[in-house]
Amino acid sequence: MSDSLKTLIGFINQYAPFNQMDDQDLGYLLENCVLSYFPSGTEILSPAHGKVEHFYILKQGEVRGERTALPQENANTTFVIGPGDCFPMAALVGERATRTTHITTQDTFCLVCAKSIFVELFTRSSAFRDFCLRGISSLLDVVNRQIQSQAQVALSDHFSLDTSLLTLSRRRPVMCSPDTAIREAVRRMHEQGVGSIVIAGEDAIPRGIFTLRDLRRIVADPRISLEGPIASVMANNPVGLPAGATAFEAALTMAKHHFAHILLLENNRCVGVISERDLFSLQRVNLVHIARTMANAPSVAALADMQDEVGRLAETLIAHGASADQINRLITLLNDYTTRQAIRLTLKTQHTSDIQFSWLSFGSAGRKEQTLLTDQDNGIVFVSGTDPDISRQRLMPLAKQINDALAQCGFALCPGNIMASNPQLCRSQPEWHQWFERFIDAATPQNLLNSCIYFDLRVQWGDTSLLEQTWLAISERLRQNTLFQRMLAETALQRRPPLGLFSHFVTQKSGGIKGIDLKKEGLSPFVDAARVLALAHGISETNTLSRLRGLEAAGVLESPDVNAWVEAYQFIQLLRLRWQLDALREKRSPSNLVAPELLNPLDQRILKEAFRQAQRLQRKLAWSYQL
Amino acid sequence: MGLFRTTLHWPPPAPETPLEKLTWCVIDTETSGLDTRRDRVLSLGAFDVSMAGIVLNRRFEAVLKIDIPLNEHNILIHRLTPQQLTLGRELRETYSRFLRHIRDKPLLAFHAAFDKAMLERELRINLNLTCRLPFSDVAFWLRALFPEQRQFRTLDDWMAHFRLEMPNRHQAAIDALCTAELALIALHQAQRQGLQTLKQLDETVRTSAALHALSH
Structure with missing residues (x-):
């Protein structure tokens, strides 16, 4: 080794982690x-x-790290580092932008190497790896940062979906009493430069909200006098969230209710107002706009045009560090909007208004775990007159048309024909009840498989109570029938996580690609095990994570276990989403098959850990039923 | 060794070249003494440097196989003992490699006149080659760009001033690395002062040298 290199090694050798590296x-x-x-x-x-x-190693000089929580705020110095220190480890491991601005406070020399060298060292040297991961509490925690990798946007990470609303609402709400004249209220809004005013009584409990949009409406209405009381034109019962809620919850609430303003409440008192603009100037994620456009789409074609936005939205969300659960929930929410609007548009052309029915979704839609690669799993429950066959005959063309409309919107027709246009899945209330009973009574392999699909059930459109009684009765029978549970557990254990001896990935070949099916092999162990345990303990949730949390709350599963399983499940799900987005971006058809060698070393390690967690969950299930 | 002496044409870069575009080769030599007509080069060190930094794997270092008596004071400086030198590299082959490494780059050294004279002589002796090496002097750069520090003379003065630390000084490669660090500081300072091309930098250096001559 040359003298100059020895000298430089002598220099960095004085500092951790280099002093532990060979x-x-x-x-x-x-x-x-x-x-x-x-x-x-x-x-x-x-x-x-x-x-x-x-990757930077400070040889000489000083670097200050600064973070700005909000654009208007002064920067806070988060660290000052000197010779021998290195940066930015978390951002490199997370394959993302740094959250901290690094500024030299002295003339500074740094040893700088490319990320590929950092990655190579990270794989080669355990001392280096441990040092980089220190402070990041566990390997799976790295995941959330890691996955933000595809961030195409130059990110400022403090624009996080987990930001609390209180930190976003920067000033006191503008308020007035219910008897204030409209003109006076608007004058106050104008003076304060705000788009909304909260109307509250003397107890400071909000009664209503008045926004610029309302102003447009009342000015256009000649019957309304601007001298009248604000209470006569305000929106009553404004939607509120606790001040500790997150930006994500606010976005979700706005998208659900189509409100542009949400009150922040503390002890029922209004402490702030969050507007759509506050959120989206922040996130550039125009969820509310997408939801509103979908819900008002004039035609199926217009609805179909919106679907690209869902992919783009998911991508932005991943870039902003959303968890798999958040993305699943959002995609499900938007898919619900699409489905409902497709049904409404179809109903305008068909005359079946005398038959009351609800639209059911099964499988991943039923579990609210939809990703971008979604086919249709749906059915109809209707209130029948004397002869259910007559109602069915009349509903069939409608169901077919809805299925086709959904297909046009990108929800592939189900190859297994699990669709409402299949007469088998268009049933009256008693027919569903009988059919479900039969699953339990005759536990044939087909019926066990059916249970896995149809017991993840949700009313996506229409009266949610149509199947309530049926479901209560069925779930009670399931809870008591341990033999059936045992057989379901057996089925659940048939799909093993793809880990072989010595923790190597076990790949399978499909469509010319050797890989791992992230859905069937990765997620199913979690989904299936959570289903059996939830049904056995009378937990009515259908979402896998909610089921696991429910089982934790019921004392069936231990908290540390549930935390690990939730993280593992989320990692696989997020990896799958990222994979699908990559495919869409490259104009390939999205698939669940991932070739592990295409993953970076860190992803591979975490994926193995996630599969090990799946094995643990299966062992727990096997033990519960002594299988 | 060829019978006829070869002359090597090695022009400096075009004066209008932006400083940002230039990659310099920073050279340092350890020698048996300060007499450019009699003393020999004992070791060589070189690093490539541009405004973006010093690329560590583009370096040259070699101790040469020189068998001449060395005085004790000289050994204390570079710490190359006669035994070490006998283990050094064969001269002709090393200078050929060295020439290939530095060839056609603009060259840089601290007190460059000395290294230039020593190297031109060694190339003549070992490769039978005549050339005018296009050296610039980091010491002149620094004096011109930091005029308030005109009392500084040596590499150590400037190293101490910028608080640069480097163990194992007075090895050719290490001193070349130090010189490269000073060159980086100088190039950034030049940029800060609005000097964009090699010509502008050279002019500043000439003006400062003229002023320096006047004040002495």
Whole structure:
């Protein structure tokens, strides 16, 4: 080894983690470094630079790290580092932009190497790896950061979906009493430069809200006098959220109710107002707009046009660090809008208004776990007159038309014909009841399989109470029938996580690609085990994570276990979403099959850990039923 | 060794070249003494540097196989003992490799006149080659760009001033690395002062040298 390299090794050898690494690795690192100079006051790295591409070791000088919580705020110094320190580890491991602006406060020299060298060292040297991951509480925690990798936007990570609303609402709400004249209320809004005013009584409990949109409406209405009381024109019972709620919950609430303003409440008192703009200037995620456009789409074609937005939205959400659960919930919400609007549009052309029916969804839609790769699993429950066959005959063309409309919107027709247009799945209330009973009475392989699909059931459109009684009765029977549970458990254990001896991935070949099916092999163990345990303990949730949490609350599963399983499930789900988005972006058809060698070493490690968690959950299930 | 002496044409870069575009080769030599007519080069060190930094794997370092008596004071400086030198690299082959490494790059050294004279002589002796090496002097750069520090003379003065730390000084490769660090500081300072091309930098250096001559 050359003298100059030895000298540099001698330098970094004084500092952790380099003092625990062998000379060969250090030589490799230094051979691939550039020694760069940053005069005092240089911004070496900032969130605006996008995904981090380099690893820095300070040789001399000083670097200050600053974070800004909000654009208007002054920057807070989060750290000052000197010779021997290195950065930005978390951003490199997470393959994302840094959250911290790194500025030199002295003339500074840094050894700089490319990310690929960092990754190689990370794989080679356990001392280096441990150092980089220290402070990141567990390997699976790395995941959430890791997955934000596809961030195409230059991210400022503090624009997180988990930001509490209180930190977003920057000032006191503008308020007035119910008897205030409209003109006076609008004058106050104008003076304060706000788009909404909260109307509250002396107890400060909000009675209503009045927004600029309402103003447009009343000015257009000649019957309304601007001298009248504001209470006569305000929106009553405004929607509120506790001040501790997150930006994500606010976005979800706005999308659900189509409101542009949400009150922040503390002890029933209004402490702030969050507007759609507050959220979306922040996130550039126009969820509310998409939801509203979908719900008002004039035609199936217009509805179909909106579907690209869902993919783009998911991508933005991943870039902003959303969890798989959040993305699943949002996609499900938007798919619900699409489905409901497709049904409404179809109903306009068909005359079946005398038959009361509800639209059911099964499988992943029933569990609210939809991703971008979704086919239709649906059915109809109707209130029948004397002869259910007559009603069915009349509903069939309608169901067919809805299925076709959904197909046009990108929900592939179900190859197994689990669709409402299948007469088998268009049933009256008693017919569903009888059919479900038969699953339990005759536990044939087909019926066990059916249970896995149809017991993840949800009313997606229409009166939710149509199947309530049936479901109560069925779930009570399921809870008591341990033999049936045992057989369901057996079925659930048939799909094993794809890990072989010595924790190697076991791949299968499909469509010319050797890989792992993230859905069937990765997620199913969790979904199936959670279903059996939830049905056995009378937990009515259908969502896998909600089922696991429900089982935790019921004392069936231990909290540390549930946490690990939830994380593992979310990792696989997020990996799958990312994979699908990549495919869509590259104009391939999305698939669930992933070739593990295409994943980076860290992803591979975490995926193995996630599969090990799936094995543990299956062992728990096997033990519960002594299988 | 060829019978006829070869002359090597090695022009400096075009004066209008932006400083940002230039990659320099920073060279340092350890020698048996300060007499450019009699002393020999004992070791060589070189690093490539541009405004973006010093690329560590593009370097050259070699101790040469020189068998001449060395005085004690000289050994204390570079710490190359006669035994070490006998283990050094064969001269002709090393200078050929060195030439390939530095060839056609603009060259840079601290007190460049000395290294230039020493190297031109060694190339003549070992490769039978005549050339005028296009050296610039980091010491001149620094004096021109930081005029308030005109009392500084040596590499150590500037190293101490910028608080640059480097163990194992007075090895050719290490001193070349130090010189490269100072060159980086100088190039960024030049940029800060609005100097964009090599010509502008050279002019600043000439003006400062003229002023320096006047004040002495």
